Amino acid sequence: MNRLVISGALIQVEPLRYSPAGVPIAEAVMLHRSSQTVAAQARQVECELTVQASGTLAAQLAQLTTGTQVTLDGSLNRRSVKSRQLILILNRIEKE
Numbered sequence: 055m056n057r058l059v060i061s062g063a064l065i066q067v068e069p070l071r072y073s074p075a076g077v078p079i080a081e082a083v084m085l086h087r088s089s090q091t092v093a094a095q096a097r098q099v100e101c102e103l104t105v106q107a108s109g110t111l112a113a114q115l116a117q118l119t120t121g122t123q124v125t126l127d128g129s130l131n132r133r134s135v136k137s138r139q140l141i142l143i144l145n146r147i148e149k150e
Contacts, residue, residue: 058142060103061125061150062086070116073108080112081105081141084126104133107144114147123150 066083073079087100105126107115118124127146133139 056129057127058130059125059127060084060086060142061123062103064118064120064122064124065102067116067118067120070112077108078110078112078116079106079108080116081107082115082118084124103142104139105142105144107147111144111147115144118147118149124148125150 062084064082065085068081070078070080082105084103084105085100086103087098089096090099091097105115105128125148126142126144127148128142128144130140131143133141
């Protein structure tokens with residue numbers, strides 16, 4: 055199973071663009087900060103994650119502003135066939 059649900063603040067939101075087939079696409083970068091228990095010890099976790107939405111979700115993502123707190127649900131994938139960089143492909147966006 056490949057599913058990720060993560061919350062955080064949007065720190066970068068790119069303008070809406072369109073694929074060669076005319077499908078709307080939007081990208082953003084989210085900053086996640088939390089405290090997690092690892093081996094019975096509290097650990098501060100912080101990461102930045104690039105996210106991508108297409109179709110109606112792309113329009114929704116592109117309308118959000120920097121600093122918006124969101125919970126995102128999607129799956130991890132490579133940015134492109136030749137890339138090793140991971141991005142989160144969104145299935146759901148929820149403003150907090």
